[in-house]
Amino acid sequence: MVAIDGSRLRAVNTHEKNYTKGKLARRRAHVEESIARYLAELEQADSAETGPATPRIEHLTERLASLRGRLGELEAIGRQLEASPDGQLSLTDPDARAMATGRDHRGVVGYNVQAAVDTEHHIVVANAVTNRGHDRSHLLEMAKTAQAEIGAAQMIALADRGYYEGEQIRSCAQAGIVPMMPKPNTSPAQAHGFWGKTTFVYQPEADAYRCPVGEQLQKRHTTVEAGKLINVYYNQKACSACPSRPLCTSGKEKRIRRWEHEAVLDEMERRFEAMPDAMAVRRCTVEHVFGTIKGWMGATHFRTRGLKNVATEASLVILAYNIKRAVAVAGVASTLKAITG
Numbered sequence: 001m002v003a004i005d006g007s008r009l010r011a012v013n014t015h016e017k018n019y020t021k022g023k024l025a026r027r028r029a030h031v032e033e034s035i036a037r038y039l040a041e042l043e044q045a046d047s048a049e050t051g052p053a054t055p056r057i058e059h060l061t062e063r064l065a066s067l068r069g070r071l072g073e074l075e076a077i078g079r080q081l082e083a084s085p086d087g088q089l090s091l092t093d094p095d096a097r098a099m100a101t102g103r104d105h106r107g108v109v110g111y112n113v114q115a116a117v118d119t120e121h122h123i124v125v126a127n128a129v130t131n132r133g134h135d136r137s138h139l140l141e142m143a144k145t146a147q148a149e150i151g152a153a154q155m156i157a158l159a160d161r162g163y164y165e166g167e168q169i170r171s172c173a174q175a176g177i178v179p180m181m182p183k184p185n186t187s188p189a190q191a192h193g194f195w196g197k198t199t200f201v202y203q204p205e206a207d208a209y210r211c212p213v214g215e216q217l218q219k220r221h222t223t224v225e226a227g228k229l230i231n232v233y234y235n236q237k238a239c240s241a242c243p244s245r246p247l248c249t250s251g252k253e254k255r256i257r258r259w260e261h262e263a264v265l266d267e268m269e270r271r272f273e274a275m276p277d278a279m280a281v282r283r284c285t286v287e288h289v290f291g292t293i294k295g296w297m298g299a300t301h302f303r304t305r306g307l308k309n310v311a312t313e314a315s316l317v318i319l320a321y322n323i324k325r326a327v328a329v330a331g332v333a334s335t336l337k338a339i340t341g
């Protein structure tokens with residue numbers, strides 16, 4: 001069994017040297033505002049003075065020249081930003097990206113370090129570095145690498161809800177990997193105070209949903225959303241006469257959408273409910289690794305630049321962690337013997 005998680009580590013690139021279109025527009029507006037203010041001051045000083053330029057006028061002229069230079073720099077950055085496929089530009093380390101973290105509202109400009117950790121000995125069996133800030137596209141890659149390293153035909157992969165993505169979960173199941181993670185609560189109906197999808201029970205034998213008042217919602221039509229085939233279930237007749245409709249929907253009838261392969265997600269949910277300590281095991285396993293790497297080894301930011309170099313740096317740090325962990329688990333002599341063969 002492995003636990004998969006990602007941690008964002010800072011790059012050699014400050015927030016000030018990372019640009020998005022929004023940030024650039026704010027900075028340009030700020031500079032233009034300052035230019036307008038200095039111009040007004042200069043006009044005022046000019047009309048008050050009749051003799052040669054005073055130090056005040058010279059100061060204002062210098063500031064204006066500097067601000068116009070800054071505006072030119074921002075315009076050049078804007079042109080580079082236009083060419084950037086993901087709408088971000090990092091000036092010191094071009095591969096670094098601004099990404100959200102749970103702790104800092106500004107997030108970090110850095111990289112996302114992914115690790116798959118063996119839950120028994122807390123050894124990192126697979127690692128990767130990416131500049132995509134989210135985790136949802138990394139489950140399959142990390143789980144498959146870990147599975148190949150372990151050499152297991154079947155392997156449980158624990159992850160948090162950030163990794164929840166239907167196609168990734170389905171591909172894991174097809175590869176002999178048993179993914180386990182909680183379902184994120186993304187029900188828009190629930191967010192608006194209506195009964196969420198979890199209160200509707202799918203009945204596979206009838207290919208229908210049973211609603212909270214016991215009515216059956218049948219499959220009515222199919223649609224494609226974000227490349228996925230979605231079946232839509234509803235029962236107009238039952239909803240039109242239902243006294244509970246204000247709790248259920250703001251529309252004429254409640255509609256439930258179901259991905260054609262959603263059975264694989266239902267199956268994972270059943271497994272997840274049968275293993276109540278899954279998330280505690282995941283947390284203990286991965287927090288130990290990232291906690292040790294950041295706290296004990298002091299690796300909170302990268303010293304190299306560029307995705308390739310940063311990935312090598314991360315691999316070296318994780319190798320050092322693994323050696324330290326192997327010594328703690330097996331002792332110095334056994335670890336040395338294993339290394340030297």
Ligand code: SF4
Binds near residue numbers: 239243244253254
């Ligand atoms: S509104 Fe429709 S789906 Fe909702 S509880 Fe009533 S019958 Fe069931």
